[in-house]
Amino acid sequence: MFSVVRAVLLKPLPYAQPDRLVRISIANPSHQYHDIGFSNVRFREMREHATSFSQLGAFFIATENMALADGTTPEQLTGARVTANFLDVLE
Numbered sequence: 001m002f003s004v005v006r007a008v009l010l011k012p013l014p015y016a017q018p019d020r021l022v023r024i025s026i027a028n029p030s031h032q033y034h035d036i037g038f039s040n041v042r043f044r045e046m047r048e049h050a051t052s053f054s055q056l057g058a059f060f061i062a063t064e065n066m067a068l069a070d071g072t073t074p075e076q077l078t079g080a081r082v083t084a085n086f087l088d089v090l091e
Contacts, residue, residue: 015090022053037061043083056090057082 015021024046026036038046038058047056060081069072 021090055085056091057086059083059086 002070024038026038027034037060043056043058063078063080066079068077068078069075
């Protein structure tokens with residue numbers, strides 16, 4: 001049990017500066033909106049005008065089945081769509 005608690009709650013994230021990572025979403029409890037993402041247009045607008053963040057990246061919560069092929073038998077993978085700079089944000 002301790003291993004689960006440590007891995008989920010106590011162990012720092014495996015990123016260079018995990019204390020500087022934030023997740024932004026939209027919430028409006030009066031309209032029953034909780035943890036809503038941004039449209040592509042709104043995200044680009046935020047990225048262009050952000051002054052409080054060194055970088056903004058995005059991921060799309062819905063996962064997709066994808067195929068990886070190297071010329072032989074394709075392998076089915078589950079993945080998610082992310083912005084081109086997503087991994088740079090995590091460095």
